[in-house]
Amino acid sequence: MTTSEHRGGDLPHGLEVLWDLREKAQRGPREGLSVERIVAAAIASADEDGLASLSMARVAKRLDFATMSLYRHVSSKDELQMLMVDVAYGTPPVLTETGDEWRAGLEKWARAFLEVFRAHPWMLQITVAGPPLEPGQLSWLECGLRTLGGTGLRPDEKLSVMLLMIGYVRTNAQLFGSSPAVDGEDAADADLMASYGKMLANIVARDAFPALSELIEAHTFDEPKDDFGFGLERVLDGIDALVRSRVTQ
Numbered sequence: 001m002t003t004s005e006h007r008g009g010d011l012p013h014g015l016e017v018l019w020d021l022r023e024k025a026q027r028g029p030r031e032g033l034s035v036e037r038i039v040a041a042a043i044a045s046a047d048e049d050g051l052a053s054l055s056m057a058r059v060a061k062r063l064d065f066a067t068m069s070l071y072r073h074v075s076s077k078d079e080l081q082m083l084m085v086d087v088a089y090g091t092p093p094v095l096t097e098t099g100d101e102w103r104a105g106l107e108k109w110a111r112a113f114l115e116v117f118r119a120h121p122w123m124l125q126i127t128v129a130g131p132p133l134e135p136g137q138l139s140w141l142e143c144g145l146r147t148l149g150g151t152g153l154r155p156d157e158k159l160s161v162m163l164l165m166i167g168y169v170r171t172n173a174q175l176f177g178s179s180p181a182v183d184g185e186d187a188a189d190a191d192l193m194a195s196y197g198k199m200l201a202n203i204v205a206r207d208a209f210p211a212l213s214e215l216i217e218a219h220t221f222d223e224p225k226d227d228f229g230f231g232l233e234r235v236l237d238g239i240d241a242l243v244r245s246r247v248t249q
Contacts, residue, residue: 011133014079018086018134033065035073039083043120046084051122056080081126082134088120089136092143099150102243103236109144110169110232117173124174141166152246161239168235172228190224197221 011019017035041062046054056077060067074080093112097105117123132138144162153161176192197216206213215221 013075014082015133017074017079018083018136033063033069033073035083037063038070038074038080039087042080042084043088046122047120051081051125054081054122085123085126086134086136088123089116089140092140095143095147098147102147102149102151103240105147106144106165106236106239107232109140109147110165111228113140113166113169114173114228117170121173124170151243153243157242161242164235164239168231172231176228193221193227 038059042054042059045058045062054077056070056074057067059080060070063070074083093108095105095108097103097108132141141162144165145158148158148161151158197220200212200221201216204212204216
């Protein structure tokens with residue numbers, strides 16, 4: 001049974017389009033105007049100029065087609081954005097770490113997931129409507145869940161772990177925006193924090209904010225560090241405690 005037959009036509013139009021795109025992905029590029037070309041052009045436009053500048057007219061011009069011709073393939077700008085987000089997720093990493101190696105696997109997953117948002121920061125401006133039903137997002141969830149195989153966690157615990165991981169990565173990406181990683185270090189993140197520290201120094205009074213003042217005087221914001229990695233390690237520590245509790249039961 002194919003995915004289309006299994007769905008039974010119960011999904012909203014945009015989700016049907018995404019699942020159909022997934023099934024057609026191995027057939028190669030299609031000539032003329034297609035959903036694939038429209039979404040690819042829209043992603044390129046958003047990557048270059050931001051989500052605010054995205055319009056059906058702009059995408060049509062990029063493809064050298066009339067604007068109305070796009071509506072034969074994509075029903076609205078909202079639907080286009082949904083398609084863009086899921087396609088932009090791309091393919092999750094191939095992880096072989098399971099069982100006792102789950103921690104290394106989840107760390108690789110988290111850093112790869114973060115790079116998706118670094119490459120397409122506009123994705124964070126589109127509201128998450130609920131748990132994913134889109135194939136691209138589900139592939140990332142599936143990847144993480146498989147890494148937890150052999151940990152002894154219950155199915156509901158595995159889901160909660162992945163929701164925690166997704167939330168942590170998205171929050172960090174939202175905080176630091178489009179700062180690109182350089183040579184394995186978050187150089188742009190460090191620049192952002194240094195600038196933040198300077199602004200704080202100009203507005204924070206020691207008597208009102210003594211704890212913050214301590215950080216400023218210690219030049220905490222000027223020191224390059226992997227804040228994402230620090231937080232990720234603490235998240236993984238918590239998951240590790242849960243996994244160990246299952247082993248000892």
